[in-house]
Amino acid sequence: MARINDNYLKLKAGYLFPEIARRVNAFVEENPDAPIIKLGIGDVTEPLPQACRDAMVSAIADMGDRSKFKGYGPEQGYAWLREAIAKHDFQARGCDIDASEIFVSDGSKCDCGNILDILGPDNTIAVTDPVYPVYVDTNVMAGNTGDANEQGEYAGLTYLPISADNSFTAEIPSEKVDLIYLCFPNNPTGAVATKAALQAWVDYARKHGSLLLFDAAYEAFISDPEIPHSIYEIPGARECAIEFRSFSKNAGFTGTRCALTVVPKTLTGKAADGSDVELWKLWNRRQSTKFNGVSYIVQRGAEAVYSEAGQAETRALVSFYMENAKIIREQLTAAGLEVHGGTNAPYVWVKTPAGLSSWDFFDQLLKTCHVVGTPGSGFGAAGEGYFRISAFNSRENVNEAMQRITEKFKV
Amino acid sequence: MARINDNYLKLKAGYLFPEIARRVNAFVEENPDAPIIKLGIGDVTEPLPQACRDAMVSAIADMGDRSKFKGYGPEQGYAWLREAIAKHDFQARGCDIDASEIFVSDGSKCDCGNILDILGPDNTIAVTDPVYPVYVDTNVMAGNTGDANEQGEYAGLTYLPISADNSFTAEIPSEKVDLIYLCFPNNPTGAVATKAALQAWVDYARKHGSLLLFDAAYEAFISDPEIPHSIYEIPGARECAIEFRSFSKNAGFTGTRCALTVVPKTLTGKAADGSDVELWKLWNRRQSTKFNGVSYIVQRGAEAVYSEAGQAETRALVSFYMENAKIIREQLTAAGLEVHGGTNAPYVWVKTPAGLSSWDFFDQLLKTCHVVGTPGSGFGAAGEGYFRISAFNSRENVNEAMQRITEKFKV
Known part of the structure; x- marks a missing residue:
């Protein structure tokens, strides 16, 4: 019989983002009305430039x-x-x-x-x-x-x-x-x-x-x-x-x-x-x-x-997401969380509160705030105890997500 | 220093189609006015369906x-x-x-x-x-x-x-x-x-x-x-x-x-x-x-x-190219060449005339008829002595190419 590439069998469970999708889908199936806000996968949300x-x-x-x-x-x-x-x-x-x-x-x-x-x-x-x-x-x-x-x-x-x-x-x-x-x-x-x-x-x-x-x-x-x-x-x-x-x-x-x-x-x-x-x-x-x-x-x-139009529009898109990042940084910092990144990058890297593991914080955030982020441990062992929040979303969703998180996790 | 994948060094000269492009470009550079007709690479020529x-x-x-x-x-x-x-x-x-x-x-x-x-x-x-x-x-x-x-x-x-x-x-x-x-x-x-x-x-x-x-x-x-x-x-x-x-x-x-x-x-x-x-x-x-x-x-x-519209348009496209294939088959057969394929496929497989090698026939066709085809030997040793002609072109170009080829290579 044809032999497979055995190296694939060394791969751990699932690629990070499909695993997140799996947990979110399972939650949504049980809670179809939960107003989920996704700040997990680094995926853009705003329209493509007109140009x-x-x-x-x-x-x-x-x-x-x-x-x-x-x-x-x-x-x-x-x-x-x-x-x-x-x-x-x-x-x-x-x-x-x-x-x-x-x-x-x-x-x-x-x-x-x-x-x-x-x-x-x-x-x-x-x-x-x-x-x-x-x-x-x-x-x-x-x-x-x-x-x-x-x-x-x-x-x-x-x-x-x-x-x-x-x-x-x-x-x-x-x-x-x-x-x-x-x-x-x-x-x-x-x-x-x-x-x-x-x-x-x-x-x-x-x-x-x-x-x-x-x-x-x-x-x-x-x-x-x-x-x-x-x-x-x-x-x-x-x-x-x-x-x-x-x-x-x-x-x-x-x-x-x-x-x-x-x-x-x-x-x-x-x-x-x-x-x-x-x-x-x-x-x-x-x-x-x-x-x-x-x-x-x-x-x-x-x-x-x-x-020229394309450059102006992409600059506006980047500014929009970076304003989101600023809001995330400021809100989480004000709530007493330890926050890194988010000034020259669309990602904010947050230390999980109360010593929670990355996936525990993921699950709590999903279940209690209906907010999806990315567990730091999904990026490697040294990411354990951290959590990535992406700035890619609407202003309204970012504000709403920050309100939910800071209410729940204020130190 | 970083090691390369040595298997790449086993590859022969160039991938077939870049090599054809190289020869055609060299010819066109020397003969910028030659009215080249390309029946080489299996590339479509007709507009995308409206649907x-x-x-x-x-x-x-x-x-x-x-x-x-x-x-x-x-x-x-x-x-x-x-x-x-x-x-x-x-x-x-x-x-x-x-x-x-x-x-x-x-x-x-x-x-x-x-x-x-x-x-x-x-x-x-x-x-x-x-x-x-x-x-x-x-x-x-x-x-x-x-x-x-x-x-x-x-x-x-x-x-x-x-x-x-x-x-x-x-x-x-x-x-x-x-x-x-x-x-x-x-x-x-x-x-x-x-x-x-x-x-x-x-x-x-x-x-x-x-x-x-x-x-x-x-x-x-x-x-x-x-x-x-x-x-x-x-x-x-x-x-x-x-x-x-x-x-x-x-x-x-x-x-x-x-x-x-x-x-x-x-x-x-x-x-x-x-x-x-x-x-x-x-x-x-x-x-x-x-x-x-x-x-x-x-x-x-x-x-x-x-x-429904897409199906009708793709059927029309396929029929158009297959009518080209029919013309190629019939014209080359009438000229005394040995011809295969072209009834259930957009490719006609022609035995090169006068015992020419595939690449010699390619060069002759390019230089004397300004028609580009694909040398059979480019597809493997057993393709030597054969030549692929593609049905992907306008009716006008196919007719013109067949006229040029049959005039020059009529047996």
Whole structure:
């Protein structure tokens, strides 16, 4: 009989968000009238920018006109979109990134997982703890780990704790690690990394020949002008970093689907025979063979993000969510809770009150306040005793949720 | 330094279609006025059905309305689309397939490659020769093969020749093979498989515990009522087959992107400890973790394929391309060329004239007729001496291309 990939059997219970959905659905089934407010999954709630919608309607008209109809597009994305991204997101910030180094895709989650396709099975790998679960789970699936222990930590992974003790920036490992996943602004803690902190990572990576997998999905939420938006703002990063970006959070594309990955042509990895191989070539081959590009219609929508109107609308969207984050921070702080993040990121990282475990707080919040958040322990062992609250919702729902939580949990 | 996946270095030159694009671009650069007609890559040319465009415009309006806005959707696809697919494509043909067994994706090419994620590294694998290159290349990338020989055949793969000698249906292997890729209507030969032929494959698979990976991307082009459209029309297929489908060719979605994979819940694979594991659960975990679903807008477009208007329009599109195929068949046959396929598939498989190699014929056709086709040898060693001509183009271009070819190559 055909053999399965046994590594899948090492995966713990369920991926975090489906597990949350399961508990919420079970509660709603028993309490169909409970006025649930979801501040759990980092999913946007506000309408897509008009500029993006107009561009997509126009793209659909193209698809109805034989002379403008688009069949298969370039697997890497259309040149006009790659050029707009390179110019606005990178070159405008002084990053030396060319359009040919941008790979447009249907999601950062996909790319974060797929990137392992081009990397060898014998790399040492570090993740922060807590961490976005996809980095870990995709390594488990790819066979890059051993089994999990009681805390859900997988053998063979190096966990770099981030907590209030180290200002939520992981300490640079003392030993050599080949692949390091970094996410700033951080999901789930909402922490950011300074230029100096990122420079230290780049220096480490260059010294050891490590590859940084830098997830910048939340860069649009940075308000502090001193904080880098891209790893390529750091000298030397072109030699050691791949960056993941998305239109999901800045332009509200979670249901529309468009993202991008930057693979500089100066990046290399080692082959078994000791030779250096361009990672760009490998990723280009992977995408050409296993991907067929993003919908033309959606790419036109993404391009409109860079129009004058699109820029104004996405800025307004980001400001709206960040005002929510501010309300969450202030209300919970006033109620006596310990709160982190939420100033340069759409996530607020809360210490659970009264020493509750993350899932106990989740269940209490769901049952007594009808508010859904995300248990910190779902992001790793070091997230235990914390809770993530997302700023993605309407103002009304955020205010209402904060009122319910502060009434119930005021210290 | 980070290690690469060395299996990528085993891949031959370039994926077939980028190599064709490279040669065509080089020719066009030197001959900018040459009136090129492309009958190479199987890419549609006619406008998207009005029903699909209307549905997508309406979906974009939803995205502008907070109360109808869609963020992350189910990774498996929206229930309304999965149900429409199950009902129209499967249940209506007597196939016992439930909506929960349908996984909506952004492309069949992606799924054909990604399916290897859930399968073990020690399966024996068979492909036909010639074959759609993605089946082979993704196995090479996944480390399921050895190196390629001079003919481009990879060690460790079982090649099942298909040719005029066996009516373009592969012979059932005598030995046990764990995974078998089948594509009917066939790309590239345009051949179809009868019920009896498919029943023999299902019987073989059930006897040996093999998994059939059945690519039905071209099922809409079947005109013979006796030819099955789905492997699930064959008793026992639920126990041994995964099916890949696409909206690319029937509804012209190559640039819009929507496809689906059927994984019956009755399918199992063997774990290392000898236990049986549901493949549905593994694929569901893979898609939940490494995929974020297809754009809501595109899914609404795909759903409209099943409306009354959508069905009429897709039937008209298919008829249009099949009339092209008929013209290609008839013209080339009249010119004395040996021609296969093109009656239940949008591909015509032509024996190259005068004993030319596939690539020599490609170059001659490009240079003297300004017509682009696909060299048979690009699909495998047994495709040498053959050439694929696609029926996807305007009537005018097909007529013009046939006139040029028959004038030059009349036997």
